[in-house]
Amino acid sequence: MRDEASRSIGPFDLWRSSMMANAARDPLWRAMMSAEIAATPSRKAEIEAKCFSCHSPMAKRAGLEDGTLPTLEMVDTDTDRSQILLDGVSCTVCHQATAENLGEESSYSGNFVLNEYRDIYGPHANPFGMPMSRMSGYDPVYGNHVLESALCGTCHTLFTNTLDPGGTPTGDRFAEQTPYLEWRNSIYNDEAATLSADAASCQDCHQPKTSVDG
Numbered sequence: 191m192r193d194e195a196s197r198s199i200g201p202f203d204l205w206r207s208s209m210m211a212n213a214a215r216d217p218l219w220r221a222m223m224s225a226e227i228a229a230t231p232s233r234k235a236e237i238e239a240k241c242f243s244c245h246s247p248m249a250k251r252a253g254l255e256d257g258t259l260p261t262l263e264m265v266d267t268d269t270d271r272s273q274i275l276l277d278g279v280s281c282t283v284c285h286q287a288t289a290e291n292l293g294e295e296s297s298y299s300g301n302f303v304l305n306e307y308r309d310i311y312g313p314h315a316n317p318f319g320m321p322m323s324r325m326s327g328y329d330p331v332y333g334n335h336v337l338e339s340a341l342c343g344t345c346h347t348l349f350t351n352t353l354d355p356g357g358t359p360t361g362d363r364f365a366e367q368t369p370y371l372e373w374r375n376s377i378y379n380d381e382a383a384t385l386s387a388d389a390a391s392c393q394d395c396h397q398p399k400t401s402v403d404g
Contacts, residue, residue, distance in 0.1 A: 193401045205281060213278035214246040214265065223262060232357040238262060243300030244345035247283050249275035251304065282328065285310045285336060293340035302344040313337050342392040343370030
């Protein structure tokens with residue numbers, strides 16, 4: 191797919207150079223996770239579980255199924271699971287997330303709900319799904335929630351459990367990052383009953399439907 195200036199706008203090409211595709215390859219993220227583990231080695235498993243929930247959700251969800259949860263060491267191995275891990279946030283992760291708990295606190299920190307029927311949600315009503323179903327094994331279905339900021343908010347709202355210097359949980363939670371909640375309290379919120387002239391979803395800005403030339 192090309193735009194009017196012959197620039198590639200194919201979904202895969204746009205994805206593979208994005209932070210989503212490189213979420214588990216990002217050297218800064220790896221360094222930060224390593225530093226957190228080094229600071230509290232007794233909580234290594236909990237730190238990895240929290241981080242990989244959003245930086246490599248495919249490996250995390252697969253690990254929950256077979257007991258092989260992703261670890262920091264796994265990023266440097268050459269296995270089928272490590273390759274899944276390195277794919278970061280794939281197209282199928284977000285497009286399989288249901289609308290079940292979006293926008294609710296239960297969805298935060300990577301707790302989105304994936305459908306179990308290989309349905310792929312998209313914003314197009316009554317899609318002609320036969321080619322995709324045959325070629326990929328996924329069935330395209332209508333789901334307008336893929337255009338809603340609440341979907342982004344599942345990972346872009348992260349709370350972590352606080353620990354004392356010895357690694358013992360204090361019982362409190364720390365808002366590690368809250369872009370979605372900040373957006374909700376801004377003039378850009380398009381979920382409010384009364385919208386400002388600047389209201390826009392995350393996708394409106396980060397996944398625009400027009401080229402850079404308009």
